[in-house]
Amino acid sequence: MENILNALVVLAxxxxIPGLAYGSQIALGALGITLIYSILRFAHFAHGDIMAFGTAFVIFGTWGLQYLGISFGPLPTALLALPLGIAVIILYLLTADRLVYRFYRRVKAKPMIFVMASLGVMFVTNGLTRLLIGPGERRFDDGQRFIIGVRDFREWTGLAEGLALRGSQVITVVVALIAMGLLFWFLNRTKSGKSMRAYSDNEDLALLSGINPDRVVWITWAIAGTLMVLAGTLYGLDKSYRPFTYFMLLLPFFAAAIVGGLGSPIGAIVGGYIVAFAEMGITYAWRRFFSHLLPDEWMPAGLMQVLPVDYKFAVTFGILVVVLIFRPTGIFRGKTL
Amino acid sequence: MIRVEDLHKHFGGFHAVDGASLEIAEGSITGLIGPNGAGKTTLFNVIAGVLPPTSGKVFMAGEDITGLAPHELFAKGLLRTFQIAHEFHSMTVRENLMMVPPRQSGEDLWSAWFQRKRVRLEEEEIRRRADDVLKFLTIDHIADQKAGQISGGQKKLLELGRTMMTDAKVVFLDEVGAGVNRTLLNTIADAIVRLNQERGYTFVVIEHDMDFIGRICNPVICMAEGKVLAEGTLDEIKANEQVIEAYLGTGLKNKVVKEVGHV
Known part of the structure; x- marks a missing residue:
């Protein structure tokens, strides 16, 4: 019995626990991708870099608050700086829309041209981020780091294995759940949300029903921007902030959105957790887990790791390929909200 | 009510609408007929702001509305339906109708959050209106079905219902009768006439079913090759040489005239 408990503690x-936190971060990013895809109708490649840009402002805000001696008690100061990052990013996205995307919307350009335009926005944003905060790694988490420490857990339970629960993990999951709840309430219960769904479902009819497309577009950017800054800040708090890592997150974001079904918000969330757990599960060394369950003579010599951690993006890529071959519409049959 | 002046719409070298001029009288139910490819739907699209015209002007009640976007025309009371019925397929029939009324307080993010009561009362009001419309169109039994799952004819009624959810002045109906069975077609015709008489809607109707046109439309405008050929009552149109030629072609017309003696 104790063996099984020990194994479960190792697994958790x-x-x-890390998978749940990572999955929530991916889900928030994928939700933004899916919203932009279904309403503005293109794959938004600048997502990762704009996330890095927004998180940079949250970090500046955190430093400012720390300098002023303001803290959020046991919670990270960064949560107080979130509104700053969100405001900057919404402004930034609306400016980008004004300068770049609006022109292509007016000439009714093909989605591929939008994708290329977003690639351009990505490069510009990337440069801006590096100018502002540099390419290096930044840590900005403060407050209480652990809710449950490994040693305390061992003392409480008397088990051989320890369990650590970090504050950032709990905050990630809680903030993500609140954000998702609000988003669903917004899309399904408010007139503006329904206008967005209507626009996503049938653009011509939405226009002829008097829905103002400019309004729908700006609300979409505002929501996507908020989700980006949330995902970026939570990821930075949980792991660390580096602009290049954020750019690399583009792959799991798209994988999650596509696995769930592009355009389906529920799909993006489910897809986020699938991608996160697949990455974690396949690159995790299972030896310690099985050492509690199997007799010693059965234990193999290796680490029982399917792929080294360096290959975690290969896992994501694999999932993406399998989904695109066998069920291109994704689990929840995407396309409209 | 609506005046179109020398309207052109070219797609590359193809002149879909080629100098059409016409006038729609206020309070009329005007029929728009013509052989396939005559430019009827393109004319609708240009008037309704879906396509920009190549040249020419459109006026509504004396005001120049050329090139305005569909949602701006909607605000002025100009509405249209589609040849192939459109619907928000993941929403229920009732929600489809509830989408329409403009300036709902729930659109305002501030009210949506902090004035829940006001928003709810208003939504109940709109819901009642939607239910009335569904009853009027005799499709109240499908109010809670997903609009993507109802029949083609019911979708046409839903399109008509959409125009009843706001204070429309002119409604452009693009083949409301296409693919609809006789009984339902009568329902639609009754609804159009009642809306015209009770609410003063002006209708412009594209339709191929001449019984339908003859029953509700006066005057009738006939288009061919992007131009307006003739205007008058349906009987006058039917007797018009040019119209017959446009529908049947010169060769066939001579044959018909020779064999039957008249058309």
């Missing part, structure tokens, strides 16, 4: 500590 190294796969379940």
């Amino acid at each position: 500590n190294f796969v379940l």
